[in-house]
Amino acid sequence: MSLGSNLAGAYLHGSVAFPEFEPRAGDIDFYVVVRRSLNAREIKGLDHLHRALAARFEFGSKLDGFYIPTVLAGRRESPKNLVYGAHGRLHRGASDDAWAIHREHFTHSAYIRLYGPRASRIFSRANWPEIRSALYRQLVYARKIIDSDPWWSVLNLCRLVYDFKRGSIVASKMGAAMWALKSLPSRWKPVIKSAIKTYKGIADRKDRTVLKRDARKFLGFASIRVIAFDIALDSRRQKTAHLRKSQTGTGR
Structure with missing residues (x-):
């Protein structure tokens, strides 16, 4: 599954971004930033991807994160109705209760950049x-x-x-x-x-x-x-x- 030109950035954050990360216990938190909202075809393809990763790799079932449009990533208010990956499959209608904390981590480079610009250029800073x-x-x-x-x-x-x-x-x-x-x-x-x-x-x-x-x-x-x-x-x-x-x- 490829998002092609719709992919704007991909970032790991949370415990995986710190030296003390324990693979057996910690989830792999992520944010994938897309230029526009995912369409039905992309959601179906990503769901297949998450299921395949969970079936083949131990880390696949630990992936825990959001797919967020750029326009929402730049806002202060917590985004609603996001596409959310967890437990080896995709879900809809999610929100991030720790939105401010995650934005602060991105501001202070407490993350791993997989693709795209520095996260601070996409996510708004929290007060x-x-x-x-x-x-x-x-x-x-x-x-x-x-x-x-x-x-x-x-x-x-x-x-x-x-x-x-x-x-x-x-x-x-x-x-x-x-x-x-x-x-x-x-x-x-x-x-x-x-x-x-x-x-x-x-x-x-x-x-x-x-x-x-x-x-x-x-x-x-x-x-x-x-x-x-x-x-x-x-x-x-x-x-x-x-x-x-x-x-x-x-x-x-």
């Missing part, structure tokens, strides 16, 4: 209020699946704490977990280490017990840290804005 809202949605999602997927929630909670602490989101879950082991209170090391081992596919029964016992407790701790760091970050931003305004007034 902090957009990013902040997306991060809080991830916090809500982590709370929702804390019992069914505790290891994923713990790793993502590490990243959320890191993001609000640093005011930056260009970090993988694993990178943030390594930071958390060094920076957060030692009582949380066992549950973070068990989450890391689960991600790497080397967890044992003890790790499952630790996650079942402590993941929800870590959720409570991380939620409080996120709110505290968010308040501190907002205060710093307000002070910086006030200082700049004062300096501008003095310059006059």
Whole structure:
């Protein structure tokens, strides 16, 4: 299947773009940018392609991403009704709940370019209020699946704490977990280490017990840290804005 002249760019992002990527655990997130909306023939051909890749290669079933027209990629608002590839087939009517986060990754070159210009030339840059809202949605999602997927929630909670602490989101879950082991209170090391081992596919029964016992407790701790760091970050931003305004007034 070839998109021909309709193909504008193809990019991998998410965990696959970071050194800590674990092929056995991580999805392969992607964005394919097209010059115009896909027609029925292209959608059918791409669906066959995804099915064939999933049947022949392990990574094929891990492909998880969107086909987006250029005009939508350049907008700030989250695109709707996208063609979406996941689990070895194509779907329609998808939206990207982490749109602001993904755009920020593209802005800071946290991606792998397969084809096309630099992603920052296609995707619009996200501002902090957009990013902040997306991060809080991830916090809500982590709370929702804390019992069914505790290891994923713990790793993502590490990243959320890191993001609000640093005011930056260009970090993988694993990178943030390594930071958390060094920076957060030692009582949380066992549950973070068990989450890391689960991600790497080397967890044992003890790790499952630790996650079942402590993941929800870590959720409570991380939620409080996120709110505290968010308040501190907002205060710093307000002070910086006030200082700049004062300096501008003095310059006059």
